[in-house]
Amino acid sequence: LPVDFNERSIAIVGTGLIGGSIGLGLRSRGYSGEIVAFDRPEISARARARGAADTVADSLEAACRDASVVILATPVGDIIGLLPQVARCAAPGAVITDTGSTKTRIFETARHSFSLPTVGGSPRAEASSHDARADVAFVGGHPMAGRESGGIEHAGPDLFAGRRWLLLDETLGGAPSARGRIERLVRSLGAEPILLDAEEHDRRMALVSHLPQLLSSTLAAMLDDPADRDAAALAGPGLADMLRLAHSPYDVWRDILLTNSDEIERALERFQQRLEEVRLQLRTRETQRLFETARRVHDRLPRGS
Amino acid sequence: LPVDFNERSIAIVGTGLIGGSIGLGLRSRGYSGEIVAFDRPEISARARARGAADTVADSLEAACRDASVVILATPVGDIIGLLPQVARCAAPGAVITDTGSTKTRIFETARHSFSLPTVGGSPRAEASSHDARADVAFVGGHPMAGRESGGIEHAGPDLFAGRRWLLLDETLGGAPSARGRIERLVRSLGAEPILLDAEEHDRRMALVSHLPQLLSSTLAAMLDDPADRDAAALAGPGLADMLRLAHSPYDVWRDILLTNSDEIERALERFQQRLEEVRLQLRTRETQRLFETARRVHDRLPRGS
Numbered sequence: 001l002p003v004d005f006n007e008r009s010i011a012i013v014g015t016g017l018i019g020g021s022i023g024l025g026l027r028s029r030g031y032s033g034e035i036v037a038f039d040r041p042e043i044s045a046r047a048r049a050r051g052a053a054d055t056v057a058d059s060l061e062a063a064c065r066d067a068s069v070v071i072l073a074t075p076v077g078d079i080i081g082l083l084p085q086v087a088r089c090a091a092p093g094a095v096i097t098d099t100g101s102t103k104t105r106i107f108e109t110a111r112h113s114f115s116l117p118t119v120g121g122s123p124r125a126e127a128s129s130h131d132a133r134a135d136v137a138f139v140g141g142h143p144m145a146g147r148e149s150g151g152i153e154h155a156g157p158d159l160f161a162g163r164r165w166l167l168l169d170e171t172l173g174g175a176p177s178a179r180g181r182i183e184r185l186v187r188s189l190g191a192e193p194i195l196l197d198a199e200e201h202d203r204r205m206a207l208v209s210h211l212p213q214l215l216s217s218t219l220a221a222m223l224d225d226p227a228d229r230d231a232a233a234l235a236g237p238g239l240a241d242m243l244r245l246a247h248s249p250y251d252v253w254r255d256i257l258l259t260n261s262d263e264i265e266r267a268l269e270r271f272q273q274r275l276e277e278v279r280l281q282l283r284t285r286e287t288q289r290l291f292e293t294a295r296r297v298h299d300r301l302p303r304g305s
Numbered sequence: 306l307p308v309d310f311n312e313r314s315i316a317i318v319g320t321g322l323i324g325g326s327i328g329l330g331l332r333s334r335g336y337s338g339e340i341v342a343f344d345r346p347e348i349s350a351r352a353r354a355r356g357a358a359d360t361v362a363d364s365l366e367a368a369c370r371d372a373s374v375v376i377l378a379t380p381v382g383d384i385i386g387l388l389p390q391v392a393r394c395a396a397p398g399a400v401i402t403d404t405g406s407t408k409t410r411i412f413e414t415a416r417h418s419f420s421l422p423t424v425g426g427s428p429r430a431e432a433s434s435h436d437a438r439a440d441v442a443f444v445g446g447h448p449m450a451g452r453e454s455g456g457i458e459h460a461g462p463d464l465f466a467g468r469r470w471l472l473l474d475e476t477l478g479g480a481p482s483a484r485g486r487i488e489r490l491v492r493s494l495g496a497e498p499i500l501l502d503a504e505e506h507d508r509r510m511a512l513v514s515h516l517p518q519l520l521s522s523t524l525a526a527m528l529d530d531p532a533d534r535d536a537a538a539l540a541g542p543g544l545a546d547m548l549r550l551a552h553s554p555y556d557v558w559r560d561i562l563l564t565n566s567d568e569i570e571r572a573l574e575r576f577q578q579r580l581e582e583v584r585l586q587l588r589t590r591e592t593q594r595l596f597e598t599a600r601r602v603h604d605r606l607p608r609g610s
Binding site: 144145146163164166194203204205207208209211212213214215216217218219220221222223224228229230231232233234235236237238239240241242243244245246247248249250253254257258261264265268269270271272274275276278279282283287288290291292293294295296297298299300301302 | 449450451468469471499508509510512513514516517518519520521522523524525526527528529533534535536537538539540541542543544545546547548549550551552553554555558559562563566569570573574575576577579580581583584587588592593595596597598599600601602603604605606607
């Protein structure tokens with residue numbers, strides 16, 4: 001894949017699994033600009049040692065100073081906390097993007113941080129009162145990739161290859177070219193950009209990511225009852241599949257659950273209602289329909305997922 | 306692994322994935338006795354062509370006539386239907402076993418078919434009224450192995466290697482050596498025999514196999530709603546894990562659900578209660594505990610499952 005990503009310098013803020021893999025992926029595909037890392041010193045040093053960055057910045061300001069693209073690849077809560085600072089220190093013309101797993105709260109924070117118009121608000125009045133940065137842009141993103149284990153040691157150049165990478169269809173501020181620059185970043189990493197809005201993103205993720213995570217965690221936690229430990233010891237490959245997500249660390253999930261609670265509750269309610277129907281219909285022919293529908297949905301899943 | 310299985314002739318009734326793999330596994334490990342297959346003619350012919358059997362019987366009676374071990378490897382409903390016939394035609398000294406995924410109903414049927422004493426009943430009176438076969442034994446079994454796809458074409462000699470194979474701790478009829486002969490069969494296939502009673506088996510399977518199956522099917526079926534199809538298209542590896550079981554064919558599950566409905570309903574109720582708690586506590590610190598407990602259970606799962 002030819003790299004069509006010619007930014008002079010990028011900053012990766014947060015060089016764990018995702019940020020580290022972005023650096024390694026760009027480098028392995030021939031990106032020749034500079035990559036600056038910012039994270040806790042021991043993390044960014046490891047990222048540089050692995051080749052995911054050229055230099056390590058000792059502050060967010062130093063990381064952003066010369067970067068034409070700033071990538072926030074920290075947990076969602078940190079992205080929300082960092083956005084106002086990034087809005088202040090980003091270089092003119094820079095595009096800021098992020099890799100957070102929920103988007104509505106990040107998008108709201110970005111809108112506020114960059115003093116950009118809210119729906120129904122008066123852009124000029126608000127901008128002038130907030131020291132607007134119309135010269136930088138924010139393009140929210142979410143790569144649909146991950147591994148069971150996080151951290152720079154699990155990062156790799158092909159983490160995003162063949163994966164989808166959701167981008168918010170509304171760019172905040174900057175030149176009209178801003179989103180195209182992030183799309184080139186995404187394609188350079190072998191991923192496919194998909195545009196949608198923040199609320200639709202969070203609604204879909206509640207269904208296909210957050211609900212499955214909670215089902216796996218709930219099933220696993222239920223089998224912790226002492227009376228059930230002998231049962232869990234009989235686990236076959238089916239249960240192992242269903243409990244794979246139960247390995248996910250709370251660190252990663254805390255912010256996701258906090259920033260998408262409404263949609264997650266709705267998804268849980270819908271699932272609960274369906275499961276109640278399944279239980280009540282267990283001894284009827286409806287069960288056949290359940291299995292046939294389920295199989296059809298399974299067989300429609302995107303390949304390689 | 307040395308084969309310590311010296312039955313002169315075995316009959317495999319049902320030569321799909323499980324029955325076929327038993328034949329292939331015994332043969333590949335040097336079993337030198339005869340293997341007779343009985344199934345629909347086109348299935349048993351394919352089993353013989355693959356080397357899973359030496360000869361094909363054209364009736365259950367013909368298959369059982371000379372077999373010292375009869376293995377019923379059909380769906381649960383067929384096992385229940387076949388047991389009375391097998392009880393009539395099995396050769397003296399034969400041990401009958403099965404591979405059904407639920408055990409209580411099969412065990413009850415076997416007890417009745419072989420006219421063996423029920424708890425509190427009078428063995429002699431019952432036996433004399435039913436033409437008892439005290440010269441044959443029944444040892445119920447359930448290999449904890451499977452594949453996403455069934456059928457003789459997916460059978461293989463190592464399907465059971467390293468897997469557990471549950472055996473009922475109560476042998477019906479026959480000599481005291483009967484269970485040992487089935488344990489040798491199981492070990493010859495590379496599996497580990499685990500003894501438990503039929504009701505405990507079904508309770509545990511409801512939790513670690515039947516409940517997970519229904520959760521996967523329910524989640525998949527829920528994503529069939531037209532409004533959610535775009536969401537399902539964003540599936541990552543986590544959802545794919547959670548929906549892998551949704552591929553299971555209803556053919557296999559119908560009998561399992563019918564013969565273990567009580568335990569499955571109990572398991573569903575327990576899960577529903579847990580999930581309701583998870584939803585109500587979503588915005589509290591209890592969620593941290595959920596994830597930590599879930600991760601511990603995940604990490605305790607048997608290796609290779």
